[in-house]
Each structure stands twice: as C-alpha cells, then as structure tokens.
Amino acid sequence: MATDDIAQLADALSKTHVGDGELSYKGLGLKLDSEQSVKDIVQEIDQYQDLRALRLEGNTLGVEAAHAIAKALEKKDLLQRCYWSDIFTGRLRSEIPTALHSLGSALMCAGAWLTELDLSDNAFGPDGVKGIEQLLKSPTCHTLKELRLNNCGMGIGGGKILANALIECHRESSALGAPLKLKVFMAGRNRLENEGASALAKAFKLMGSLEEVHMPQNGINYTGVMALASAMRYNPELRVLNFNDNTFTKRGTLAMAQALKHLKNIQVINFGDCLVRSEGAIALAAVLKEGLPILKELNLSFGEITEAAALVIAQATAEKFHMEKLDLNGNCLGEEGCEALREVMEQREKGEMLASLSDDEGEPEEEDDEDDADENDSGNEIDEDECGSGKKEGFINEDSPTKPTCSAEVMAFITSPTVEKLLQLGETRVNVQQQVETSDPHKAAELLMKVAALYHDEPEAKEAVLETIDGVMKKCLSGSDLQSYCFLSTLLVIMGLLKGEGKVKKMSLVPGQLLCLEHAVQQNYFKPDYTSLLYTFLSKNTEALKSCSSARDKLMSTLENTLNSEEN
Template sequence: MVPITDPKIFSLHGRGLKLDTKADIEPYLTGFDPALIEEVHFGGNTVGIGASEALAEFLGKTTSLKVADFADIFTGRLISEIPQALQNICDALIPRDTLVEINLSDNAFGGRSVDPIVPFLTQNRTFQILRLNNNGLGPTGGAVIADALLQSAQLSKKEGKASNLRTVICGRNRLEDGSASAWAAGVQRTWRTRRDQDAAERYPHGWYHRTYNTFSEKGATAMAEVLKSWPELLTLNLSDCVLADEDGDVSPIFAPLAAGSNPKLNHLKLENNNLETRTFELLAEAIPEVLPVLKRLEIQWNEFDEEDEIIQTLAGILQRRGGKVIINDDEEEEEEEKEEAAEEAKEAEAETKPTVPEPAAQTTIEKATDDLADLLSKVTIK
C-alpha cells in the first residue's frame, strides 16, 4: 500500500522496487481511484513485462492524467524485456487526451527499442512536453523519434489543428549529424502548424539550449541564421559546444548577436567553448548597444584570465545594470546558494507573517459599563 496523501498524485519515485509481475505492483495501486489521478511518478524503480501490464490497465482507467513520469524504470532489465514493457505503457497513454507531459528519460532502451514509442508520439497529439534525455538513442533512434514528431505534425495539419508540442528534451543521446536532417524536418513542421497562433506562441523560443554539442563552421553559420529569426529569445545556452578552435577565431554565431538580432536576451551561457579575447571584445562592444536587458553572462572554462582587462570591462557593464558575469564555478555556486536562501527566506516569512488579531469580545462588566454610560447620557437635570 502507498499512503494516500493526495488522491490526485500516485508516486513510487525513488523506492528502488523491483516490480516483475502483476502481483508485485497491484498492492501499490490498491486504494487509488484512477479517475482522480492527475500525475504518476515511477522513477527509480524497475518495471518488468507483467508489472507493466497491470500498470497499463491502471493508466487505461485514468480520465484526468496530466503528467506521466516513467524516467529510469528499466534498470537491470534485459533488452528482450524492455520493448514489450515500454509498449504496454505507451499504448495505454495514447487515448489520454488530458496528458500534458511524458518523461521517459534515463531509460537505456537505445535505438533498438525505440519503435514502441512511435504509436504514442503520432497518435496522442495533446501532450505538450516530451522528455527523452539520456536514452542512448544514437542517430538511428533519434531519427525514428524525429520522424514520429514530423508525422504527428502532419496529422495535426490534416485535421486543421496546430501542434500542441511545446518542449522536446532529447539531450545526451549522441544524435549526431545522422539524425540532424530528420530533427530539422520534424521541428520545422511542428512550429509551422502553429503559424496562426498569436506572436508569442508563434515564436516558441523563450529559451534555447544546445549544450554538449559541437558546432562545425557550417553548423555555426546555420545557427547564426536561425538566431536572426528569434527576436523574442530570452535565454541562450551554448555551453560545451566548442564554438571556437585553438586559433581564437570568433564564431559566426556572435555576428547576429552583435548586430542586435535578439534584443530581449537576458541570459547567455557560454561555458567551456575555447573562447578568447576577440570574442569577449565583441561582446563588450555589443552589450551596451544592442543587448540592453542582458543581465547574466556565464563564461567559465574559456581561454582568459580572471584579471584580464576585457573580462573586468564586461563585469562592469553588467554590474552597472544590476547583472553579473559568472567567470568561475565558485561564483555560480554562490549565486545558486543566494537564490535558494532568498527563496527559503521568502517562504519562511510567508509562514510566520503575523495575522491581525480579531477584536476581543466585550466582557460582561465592560458591556454593563457601556450600557450605564448610555443611560446617563440621556439624563437631564431640571
């Protein structure tokens, strides 16, 4: 049995359970009404074929499910088990038209076991967030996922609807160049189906993360062209992308930034990119003129000395507008600790905020005194 603290949330997260059969999992499902469930969290357990069948039956009875969290549920499972278990779970989610988010991260099913996800990706077109981080997809598996998203977008278009997909997280999968064209087609078609939405919806690029990749000259040039079409961009994360080689050249990516293509950018992450003085000089010239709201610049692990004049110039520019340049990991940790402390203090203040006491009720004597005063006020002496 799982203690029911909230009938809308079912969670076995982090329990380390080995759920092989229906008999293994059913005691944990007992007591929950599927019709009330809005979130399920199974991360940190391992689910076999039999258990996945019982889980699928439970999911099939949900009518309000919004979050399906199945990250890290196949640890220790054989490659012969994973596809069937994955299919049982994903097929049960296809009709769930209230679903907003599905998380299948940290499951090493790889390109060989990715096919069971495809029917869900193409047939359930209500979910908005897809998390597939660290699944060992490789270029082949990545292309399968991208093609499924493309097919979903095409089906939505045929129905005269815009795609509901807002966020796809697919990092740490070694997608490589082999799946790049498939991803380009899938993403492009997804956003095109939303062209009739309002401007904020039409440009779904409030943030863009591209960490742990390598930009060739051709790729950097393509990225530079894309940046020109994202005027609403708020956060750009290009950390660990090898933007520069050993000779200190400035990546083409910085040209549109310096030309003012992204005036709303407030957070720029550039850690560990072999960047040298010429790049920082370009940023120092551009920030005051065309990046008026940039307040956080993260440049750790690049080719500079903390005392370099250009680094101090950058720090001064952002400091004067209430921002900061993060130049080492210690500063980043300090910033995070400050933010956490501020949040905790805010929560504590809310909990201890004094309430205005209710006026105390009059005692019998006080009431009698008031009544006597009222009577005396009516007495006249003749």
C-alpha cells in the same frame, strides 16, 4: 512476495502523494517485478477517479508489473501527464520495449490526451523508441506539449524513428484541424549525431511551435547543427536553446547566428563547450547588437574564444537590458584578458552578470592555422537553400542579387589588381564593387586588401584606390550587422589579427592597406560598432602590425578619435 518486501512496499505506499489529480510514487525505489508486486499500486490507480498525472520515477518496472499497471490505466481517460523517467534500472534491454508498448497501448485504449511525457534516464536505445512509436503517432499524443527523452541512448536510429513518429503525429492531427504543437523538447545525451539531429530538424520545422529545445551532448557537428539552425528559425516562440557540448565550429555557429536573427523571444542560449571559437563569437555579437531584445542568459564557455572576441561579446551583452548572466569561462583569455573582460563589465555596471572565469585556458600559443575540424566530416550535407550559400567556408547568403556581367578589363583587374589596370578603367571602375559577392566574405576581403595594397601617394592613383575601396567596403557593410561582422572578422583573419578556421592565407601587410582602413573608418558607411570591433582587435594585436608601425599608429589614432567623438 516475502513478508519483508510487503512491509517495505506498504511503508513506501504510505508516503504516496495523492492530490490535485496526481498520484505519485516518485523516488520510492520500488523493485516491481510481478503482477502481485504492484497489486496495491493498481488498486490505487483504479480507485483514483480523476487521475490526471502519474509519477513512477525512481522505481524499476518489469514486464509483468508494467502490464498490470497498464491494465489499470486503460480506464483513465483523463490522464494527461506521465512522469516515467528512470523506471527500468537493472532491467534487460529486451524487456523495456515490451513494457513501454504495454503502457502506451493502455493510454491509447483509454483515449487519454497527453500533454506531458517524460521517459528520461531510461537506457532503452532505438528499440525503446519503437516501443513508444505507435503511442507518439496516435491521437493520444496529438495534444502533447512537453516531451522529455534525456539520456535514453536513442542513437541515430532512434532519432530517425522519433522524428518520423512526430511528423506522422503532426500530419494526422493537422488533418483533424488541431495540429500537434509541441512546446518543450528534451533529448540530451542520446548519441543522435548528425543524421538523428537532421531527421528531428525536419519535424521541428514542420511543427513550428517549440519554445524550448534541449539537445546537449549528442555528438552533433556542423552539418547537424546547420539543419537544426534552419529548423529553429521556423519556431518564432523559442525561448530556450540548449545545444551544450556539441561541435559547432564556424559553419555551425554562423548558421545558428542567422537563425537567431529570426527569434525575438529567446531568453536563454547555451552554446557552451560547442567550439564556437572567435569568428563564431563575433557573428553572435552581431546578432546581439541587432536583435534578441529579451535575452537573459548566454553561455559561450569552453569555446576556444580569445580575448578580443570575448570583449566584443561582453560589449554587446552589456547593452542588453534583461541580461542576467554571461558565461565565458574556460576560453582562451589569459590573466590580462580575464581582467580586461571584468573591467569592461564593471565599467558598464554589469560586473555581477559575468560568471566565474576560474577555468580559463590561458592565451593560445602561436601556431599555424589548423584545418577545420569539419573538413572530413562524413555526416549528411545540408541543401544550400536550407542554410545559406552552402559554401565551404560556411558564410551567410543573404539573398544577394546576381552579380552583373562586366567587361574583360574589370575582370582582368579583379583577377590581378595593379595600379595601371585600375587607372585604365577610368569611370568603369565603379563596376568593380558590383562583382563583389557579399555571400563570400573571404573573396570580398581578399579583393579589398589587394586593392588597398595599391595605395600610392600619387594623387590620381590615391584617388582611384580610395574610390574603389569605398565602393567595395560600402557594399560589404550595407547588409545586416551579421553579414557585416562576418566580413570584418574575415578581414581580421587575413590581416593576422584573428585566428581563423581552415587554411586561410594571410597577407603580408603593407602600410597602404592600413591607410586605406584609416580612410574607411571615417566614412559614413563605417558604423560606430564596426569601429569598436576593429579597435578592440587592433589594440590587442599590435605585434601583428609591427611591420607597418607608422600606418598602424595613424589608424589607431583615428579609431580612438572616432570612438571618443561618438561617446561625446
């Protein structure tokens, strides 16, 4: 080693922090190639009797240097925390697995019990994961609480290797009576995609101990998101969920919403840049209404959410006592929508909670409903019992009972509703509601609108239609708020008041349908929250109801009166 290099190393080591069981070389920028280059570091490690934490971040280790440090670590059985992020800058990718294997083997040889392992910002790829595979499976990691692997380029293959190692670690530790209880998992920017995410989901479900999960920017779309959502519900102590910059769309968001129903300890949700869209936002608002009691932060930025859906989210978060930040920046609100959002928050004295809206995309242009971005996805499909009904639309199955068989007359009416068929059913028309599948909101909403279109001033026909409407609506709104909000949002899509995903056939509205809604909102089964949701969308999309102006005005008046009476 040149004299100048030795002097530089000596100066760097003079700044080394030693104390509280920690030896730190963090951020010294040392280029450590040979055994000689780490001679002083090895000596310090050797002499540190109670070494519990070793920081090597921000230096670069070659194979020989790593091997020398590893030899020193073979005697450090008290070591618990390894902060080894960004330690291979400028190294050949073929070198890294060997260096990692040396370090891991040393920890295993020492009989150390790790609680924290940080290998972030090391672009080691799948081969690098192989370099730590044995370490992760070993008793040294049975006590692991925090695992950080951000920006490591693991890819699908690395994700699978990591998942299998964690599963093996849990199996072996459980057999010894002390199962692995990982609390913090970070693996952002790793190109895990659906297969890698789904593999890790199996490990997460098995452990059930996670408190923080950070997996931003991994190229995961709805199939991987659904697998992760299914696993999250088995981790009741979760406090932080960060899936920023993946692609949820409706199916993924609904699966996440269902998972969140089971998580009472969530404090931070980051679904920013996840293409949550308006239908997904409404589903999340439903979960906010009935759960998440200690939520502090919600990020739904850059998600193609429109004004009315954003307002529904704002109204729901404003009721949360612990809420500190709501981020809806970069959505499709428009100037008036941004102002309306600020006004809603100010009225509830929560103005300071709303993040900047400086990157708003403006109101969306009118266009035909696009195909769901996930239609042709080639990722692994998820079993139906993992994520709900498994229907193409991605709706929620909340264990609805099997629908009973019915007469040919009832089926004929459901297939092609007419006033004559409805009247002919007589008292048996009560069986119509029994055929409604609440797990398929689209079919339920479509049937409701078809029946409502039969509305007639003739007393007998009017009574039959409203009685049927009450039965169907009551059944669709009798489940959880999430199920009910999914049904109502689907109804809004069919009415042309909300842009949905995929090819959804909108109905040409007739006055009778709005008059049936006007009747429904006055019934006991129609909760105030549902009235507020309907009012928010109708008041922002009056153009869609232009062809039924008189019925629209009557419906709006009833909604306003109902909301006012609730406030008073």
